[in-house]
Amino acid sequence: MLSKKRFFLLSISILCSILLSSNYLVAQRGQFQTRNIICDAKTEITINGVLTQRTHTKKDEQLINKLLKEHAEGEGFTVSTVSNVSTKYCKKDIQPIFVWIDMEDDDLGLSSAVHEETHSFTGTAYYDMLGKFQGKRDNSIWFQVPAGWYSSFYLEEWGTHHLKHGLLFDSIKITKIMPVKKFKTTRLETYILGSQHMASRQFGIYGLLDEYHAYYHGYRVSRSMHEAGIHKEISDEFTSFAEFTLYILKYLQYAKERHPRIYKATMKQKEVLETFIRVHDKFEKIFCKGAEVNDESNKNVFNYEKTGDVTYNGHSCNVTMSIYETVGEYKGFYSFSKSIESYIHELETPKMVQMMEEARRVAGIK
Numbered sequence: 001m002l003s004k005k006r007f008f009l010l011s012i013s014i015l016c017s018i019l020l021s022s023n024y025l026v027a028q029r030g031q032f033q034t035r036n037i038i039c040d041a042k043t044e045i046t047i048n049g050v051l052t053q054r055t056h057t058k059k060d061e062q063l064i065n066k067l068l069k070e071h072a073e074g075e076g077f078t079v080s081t082v083s084n085v086s087t088k089y090c091k092k093d094i095q096p097i098f099v100w101i102d103m104e105d106d107d108l109g110l111s112s113a114v115h116e117e118t119h120s121f122t123g124t125a126y127y128d129m130l131g132k133f134q135g136k137r138d139n140s141i142w143f144q145v146p147a148g149w150y151s152s153f154y155l156e157e158w159g160t161h162h163l164k165h166g167l168l169f170d171s172i173k174i175t176k177i178m179p180v181k182k183f184k185t186t187r188l189e190t191y192i193l194g195s196q197h198m199a200s201r202q203f204g205i206y207g208l209l210d211e212y213h214a215y216y217h218g219y220r221v222s223r224s225m226h227e228a229g230i231h232k233e234i235s236d237e238f239t240s241f242a243e244f245t246l247y248i249l250k251y252l253q254y255a256k257e258r259h260p261r262i263y264k265a266t267m268k269q270k271e272v273l274e275t276f277i278r279v280h281d282k283f284e285k286i287f288c289k290g291a292e293v294n295d296e297s298n299k300n301v302f303n304y305e306k307t308g309d310v311t312y313n314g315h316s317c318n319v320t321m322s323i324y325e326t327v328g329e330y331k332g333f334y335s336f337s338k339s340i341e342s343y344i345h346e347l348e349t350p351k352m353v354q355m356m357e358e359a360r361r362v363a364g365i366k
Contacts (some may be wrong), residue, residue: 011142017151026344033147035131036140037124039090047057071224072114073217074156076122079114081154085128089141093267107222107231115218115265122210123199125152126162129168151206153213153275155282163271167262168204170196174250183346186245205266208248214284215240224284224291238290241283242312242343248276249347249355256355273363281365288317290365309342313348 057290068076083095091325129152131145149165171192180193191200191211199207219237255263266272291312311320323341360366 014364025212031147032255033133034142035124035127035145036142037085037127038140039086039092039136040139041165045346052312053321056101057101060101060103061095061098064095064097064110064175067108067221067225067230071221071228073220074154076114077127078118078217081125082117082120085124085141088128089136090132107225110225111218111222114221116274118214118217119199119210122151122153122213125154125160126150129160130162134329135269149206151210152278153209153279157276158278161271161275163206163209163269163275165203165206166263166269166272169255169259171201171204171247172196173258174180174247177254178246178250178346179346182242182342183339185243185343186236186238192242192247194237197230205248205272208244208251209272209279210281211240212244212248212276215244216286219283219290220286227289238287239343241287242340242347244281245280246343246347246352248303249352249359252359253351254354266361267358269338270364274357274365275295277303277360277363277365282312288312288314288319291319291321308341310327310344312344 005182026218065076072079079097083097086092086096097113097117100109100116102109127143127145130150131143134142134144136142144166145334151163151165152160154160163220175192180188191198191208196200197201203210219240222231222237225231252263252266255266261308303326307323307325309320309322312318321340321344
């Protein structure tokens with residue numbers, strides 16, 4: 001179920017994805033180019049047309065840092081990396097994550113905050129790690145970085161990996177082999193059918209991996225906090241696993257069938273497939289856990305009509321889920337619904353199984 005509040009946060013996420021994908025090339029000389037990060041992260045946010053100032057205390061910071069260390073991947077590595085760069089070069093007191101945190105919320109908005117800061121990590125971490133700091137001007141910090149686009153990913157026991165973008169195509173093309181009506185969810189509408197400036201469309205498989213990676217990090221926090229009894233609500237973000245797994249496999253299928261040059265180039269980039277498989281295998285485990293406990297929580301809160309069951313047979317876990325259709329006021333906000341059943345079934349078709357096996361083979365991960 002995508003609540004009204006999460007729908008609002010998703011809208012903010014869309015805007016940030018567009019802004020991150022629009023980070024412009026300032027100058028390029030040979031093998032290097034100049035890029036910038038804006039220092040003044042806003043703590044003001046518009047809600048229902050009203051500009052609201054979000055405030056927090058040192059005690060709030062201590063609580064968030066504690067929760068990140070206990071429940072986020074690598075003790076909040078992606079978040080702390082963005083914060084450290086901000087503190088190091090911008091000399092700011094505020095932690096960037098508090099742009100997203102709402103201390104009056106039951107779950108503090110922590111899952112969404114980690115998701116968004118992970119996007120920032122993916123889009124800019126390589127500036128400081130691979131580039132050279134050039135200075136600060138116009139309230140921005142500037143770096144000389146390697147030419148081309150890069151995306152940075154982080155997982156425990158794998159570390160940080162900077163993936164250079166190669167040949168790609170607009171992700172909306174996958175709808176030619178993935179009927180919109182059958183697979184329509186809010187995330188398909190947002191990330192595949194949404195603005196052409198969305199990173200998930202503009203950067204093809206690299207943009208899809210960006211979202212996959214961010215949803216994993218965000219949902220991991222939510223899942224861990226729930227298991228620890230800190231937050232009672234069950235997040236619907238676990239369904240993003242099935243959605244983005246299928247988007248990425250369909251992207252590879254479409255490339256193989258209609259863009260062989262791009263497909264061959266992608267399959268030669270072992271780290272593209274390794275990133276996909278490593279995120280998949282970690283995400284899959286918490287997807288199964290989320291699916292197991294989702295039914296009782298959601299059907300007691302929202303007006304559901306059960307339509308059947310579907311079983312996910314995964315690489316590391318299997319889970320049977322009840323499928324519901326929402327009725328009434330939440331009809332337009334569904335995520336876990338009949339459409340997700342289509343995602344599960346499609347992932348188990350011979351073409352998708354073969355595509356996953358091929359990705360594993362290139363990645364070198366069994």
